[in-house]
Structure formats: C-alpha cells, structure tokens
Amino acid sequence: MNKLFQKVLFLSLLLIPVNTFSQQADFLAPLKVDDGIDVANANNYLDTTLVNALFNDIEAGDYINIHSILVSKDNKLIVEKYFDGYSRDLLHSIRSISKCITAILLGIAVDKGFINDINEGIFNYLPDYQHLKNEENEKITIHHLASMSAGLEWREADISYENENNDETSMYADGDWVGYTLRKRLVSEPGEVFNYSGGVSNVLAAVIQEAVEMPLDQFAEKHLFEPLGIDEYIWRKNRDSTLVSANAGLRIKPRDMIKVGTMLLNKGMWNGKRILSQEWVNRLSSTQVEGGPLGPFTLGYGYMVLVVEKGPDFFPDLKGYAATGNGGQIIWVLPEKNTVFVMTGGNYNSDLSQTQPIEIVMKYLYPSLK
16 A cells, blocks of 8 residues: 555545534534524533434434424523525524414513503404404403413314314405404303414404504514514515414524524523513413323413423423424423423424424433433
C-alpha cells in the first residue's frame, strides 16, 4: 500500500465520524439564529440515544408524515429536526392550535381591560347577531366559549371532516361561521358539558374582535406576534375577510410554536417581557371542564388546551397541558419538567394524527429527559 493511498484511506475514515457528528449536531445542537430563542446542546439535557433512535425509526418509515420535532428544556431549544423537505423557514398549518392562540389573545384582552368579566354574556359583544339571541343561548358567557362548554349542539370530533354532516365542514360551507354556530340549539346547560367545537372558537374570535375594536389578526400582531418575534405568519379568513379562522386557520413556523409554549411555561414571560398575566396562564392551563380518561391519560379541558391531569401508570408524572391540531400538530407544556415538546405533521383526518405524537412522547421524548 503506497503512502498516498494510505493518506486518502485515513482521511476517508476520519470523515465518517465527522459527518455523523455534523448530522447529529444539526438536530441535537440547534442553530442559534436571530429569533430570540436560546439554544444548547441536547447532550447536557437528554439521553440522546433515545432521540437518535426516534429519528432513525422515523426515517425508516416506522412513523409517517412527521414534519418536525422540537424540544425546549430550561428555556433552551435543544432538539430541532425536520423531515420530508420541511425546514425551520417554512410556515406550517398548526390547525386547532389556532384555538389556543385565540385563548391567549382572550387573556391579553382581559389583561388590558378590553374585557372586564369573562362571565359576561356573549351577546353583549355580538351586535350583528342580536336576532339569534333567545332565552337559552343568552346564558352563554365568554368563559363557556373558551372552555368549550357552551352547550350548543355540535358534531365534529366523532365524525370525519370529509363528511358533510360534520358541523365544522358545514360551517365552512355556510360561510357565516358565527351565525351558523349561534343558530344551533342548546342541548346542555352552559358550563356543564365539554363538547369540542370549532364553531365556538370562531364566536370567541368575534367577541374578542368586537371588544378590542380591531381585527383579531392585527390585535395578535401587536400584542402577541411582535413581542414574541413572530414576523411571518398567515391567518386564513372567512370569505368576506372580516374574521380569522380561529379554529384552525393559522400558519406559523415550528420555532414560533416553541416560543408560544415557552412563554406559557414561563407564566406569560418571554425574554424578560410580560406577554400574558400569570393569572391567565393559570386559568388557561387548569381544568375548567372535566374530561375523563383518554387511553392511559386522565384529561380535563382548560381554555382551548387539553389538561393532562394524570399520565399513564408507568409515567404518572407525564402531565402538563397540550394544544393539539389535526394532522399531528402539538405544543405540549410540561411545567414540572421545565420542558416543551413541539411536533408538526401531515396525518390529516387520520387516527395517526393523535396516536403518533402521543407514542413518540411516551416512548422516546419523555423517557429521554434527564
């Protein structure tokens, strides 16, 4: 073997671990960019063997249509990985996490005095819908909208969105999202029964918008997006562009989802700035309406978030609260672990939308925490 060949072989062997480390560093030591997010190396916070195993399993096809996975621990982004051509620079549809953003905006409106009492009747803020008020639905308050306990008949969670009998699908077809929802009959006493409804989310958006005397996307930009450094977003609106789709229409970047989760984790603070009151974060993240068991979890419902009251028997401390969205979108805040998990995906209208993120958290991400 001549010396030149030996040198080439030695350099080639050196490149193997270097390339492997570079690939790992891409997601285990996230890039520091000018977006206000602090970063750190995951090796100081996680069992990275589990994280590597997860990404190998995703790339092997064991999990499908995963677009991104991010983890923040102790206010530092420590994992950032994208799949299927997605990247940190692409906006992603967060679907029903838009509801959580709307609940945050409600809190800001309350904090700033635009709304004095969330137990106030909603028709005080709906001047264009007074003709739909009756003795039953006039009992509905802002609190009932935010906690999805308005008592209005609504079928969404138990029927495919591709079915025209799904109320959210019918609401879009109707065009008047608020009117369609308010025309529904009352089937339970407001405040007593949780019923998942994209309609009440849009009624809530209309209430906030009337209270703050500003289009909701402009209010969000001024009081939430700009302070968080979210400078790029798209928020779908209704056909006459008078109301944003508060139930499912927002597109932001996964790193911006981490910002939202971290702000909530820090009781409304972001990089030394108060975005939301601690009182409102506590309200949003605590059970307002009882949920019950869902698989191995015991759940409640806060203000547009699922409250994980108890984890599975093998991980009883896997608690916190989560905003979720169709397709596999999730912001899971774990206050006891000072951690935020974010995922985006494309499993729309599929059971995998929920099962894959939960399995990934239970099998890989949560056990990896040191």
